[in-house]
Amino acid sequence: MRKFIFLLCFLFLLVGCQGSSYTPIAKDKNVIITTNIKEGSISFIDKKSKKLITTWELNEPMAGIALLPNNEEILVYGKQLEYMYVYSLTEGRQVDKYKTGKGIVNVVVSEDKKQLFAADQNAQKVRFFTIEGKETGSVSTGKGPITMVEHHNQLSVLNFYDTKLTTIDTKKKEAIQSFMIPPASTGATISPDGKEIWIGGHGDGSQVNEKVLVYSLQSGEMVRSLHAPFMPVNITKDDKYVYALSHGSNTLRKFDASTYQEVGFAEVGSNPFAFLKSGAEGYVASYDSDEVCVMDMKNMKIKQTIKVGKGPFQLIEREGEGQ
Numbered sequence: 174m175r176k177f178i179f180l181l182c183f184l185f186l187l188v189g190c191q192g193s194s195y196t197p198i199a200k201d202k203n204v205i206i207t208t209n210i211k212e213g214s215i216s217f218i219d220k221k222s223k224k225l226i227t228t229w230e231l232n233e234p235m236a237g238i239a240l241l242p243n244n245e246e247i248l249v250y251g252k253q254l255e256y257m258y259v260y261s262l263t264e265g266r267q268v269d270k271y272k273t274g275k276g277i278v279n280v281v282v283s284e285d286k287k288q289l290f291a292a293d294q295n296a297q298k299v300r301f302f303t304i305e306g307k308e309t310g311s312v313s314t315g316k317g318p319i320t321m322v323e324h325h326n327q328l329s330v331l332n333f334y335d336t337k338l339t340t341i342d343t344k345k346k347e348a349i350q351s352f353m354i355p356p357a358s359t360g361a362t363i364s365p366d367g368k369e370i371w372i373g374g375h376g377d378g379s380q381v382n383e384k385v386l387v388y389s390l391q392s393g394e395m396v397r398s399l400h401a402p403f404m405p406v407n408i409t410k411d412d413k414y415v416y417a418l419s420h421g422s423n424t425l426r427k428f429d430a431s432t433y434q435e436v437g438f439a440e441v442g443s444n445p446f447a448f449l450k451s452g453a454e455g456y457v458a459s460y461d462s463d464e465v466c467v468m469d470m471k472n473m474k475i476k477q478t479i480k481v482g483k484g485p486f487q488l489i490e491r492e493g494e495g496q
Contacts, residue, residue: 196227197265200245201493205449205456207465208237211484215247218479220451220490223467228482229265233258236278237487242286242304244491250277252294257306262491271306281321281328283343290328290343292318299330299339301346310346314339322370324363329370329390331358338370338388352393355382360408362415365430369396371415373405385417387433397433401426407448418448418457425457427473439473441466449488458485 198204203220213233217226235251241259246268249258252275259269276295283290288309289302299318300311315332318339322329328341331354338358340350360373369387376382385405387397403421410416414436415428423445427437442459445466449456454476455468464478465485 193231193266195229195265198226198262198491199493200263201495202226203493203496204491205451205465206238206240206247206489206491207447207458207481207485208235208487209463209482209484210235210486211463212482214482215249216481216485218465218481223477223479225479225481229260230482237280238489239280239282239289240489240491242282244494248280248289250280250291252276252278257291259306269306271302273300273308278319279321281323284323284326288343290321290323292321292330294318294333299328299341301343312339312341312346312348314341314348315351320359320361322361322363324367324390327390329361329363331361331372331374333357333359338372338393340390350393352388354386354388357382360406360418362408362410363390364415365410365412371408371410371417373401373408373417373419375404375406381421385415385428399428399433399435407446409448409450411450416448416450416455418445420444420446420460425455425468425473427470437473439468439475441468441475446486447488449490451490456488458488460484460486 205218207216214228214230216228234253239248256270261268276293277291278294279292281290291300298311301309315335315337317334318330319333320331326343330339337351338354342349356377358374372386374382381403383402385399385401401417405417405419407418415430417426425439425441441457443461445457446460447458455470457466463483464480467476
């Protein structure tokens with residue numbers, strides 16, 4: 174009897190140490206993943222069937238997630254979290270954690286898949302980690318580093334509470350350039366030719382931002398100002414177009430990257446914060462309505478909506494193994 178009780182206690186202890194488990198995501202499944210910040214959850218959508226697979230209710234104050242290079246694990250981070258947490262999709266559980274201290278608001282995997290860039294708003298730095306979580310260096314930025322985009326070993330960093338963009342050499346781990354941009358800038362993409370950066374933002378509080386600004390990465394000079402009211406906070410691209418999602422007006426705009434002309438427009442979602450282009454489709458995270466809008470990008474029309482967790486704020490895609 175004592176042995177039986179001891180065994181039960183051991184099993185309970187083992188389960189407790191492993192933490193919560195969630196519905197696993199098959200390796201061969203193509204999924205669209207949303208980070209839902211109202212409730213601290215992650216939702217998984219089957220890209221083929223356009224149906225919700227499951228929502229992992231982590232109940233953590235997360236800011237976002239990053240898909241790790243093995244394509245099977247995600248990294249969960251947040252400004253109020255002491256750790257970055259690693260979750261296995263196929264196992265449906267936490268498998269590791271990296272001590273960082275509080276302050277991490279964004280994490281980007283490097284183009285060569287060998288580093289993690291972490292924007293730390295408590296330290297006002299971009300911190301460098303190996304994929305396995307070992308910190309290898311840091312570079313001071315302006316106040317409130319948030320958006321990060323990399324091109325050819327150069328990381329462009331928007332500083333939300335400042336008026337400058339910081340450019341970091343990711344090999345040397347040092348700042349090599351900075352130039353003036355508006356305060357509260359957020360959302361950026363490098364042009365397909367690598368010569369320019371397109372930047373969005375909220376506005377400084379006294380005035381709502383209505384523009385997407387295009388800067389030369391070489392000179393730091395503004396070369397275009399594009400009308401995109403109100404508050405274009407998510408800027409993405411494909412091989413030919415740049416997309417600006419404005420959460421203040423619930424609109425998605427499509428610009429020709431070579432001519433800067435607006436060539437498409439759609440009203441979408443309710444207070445949308447994130448847009449993901451995938452093939453002929455687009456996905457919009459509609460924050461206030463707790464859903465993802467699926468779009469036909471040829472005619473810029475919504476095809477359907479999918480309910481997810483509360484407050485979808487970020488979108489990423491995981492391509493299934495062998496797909």
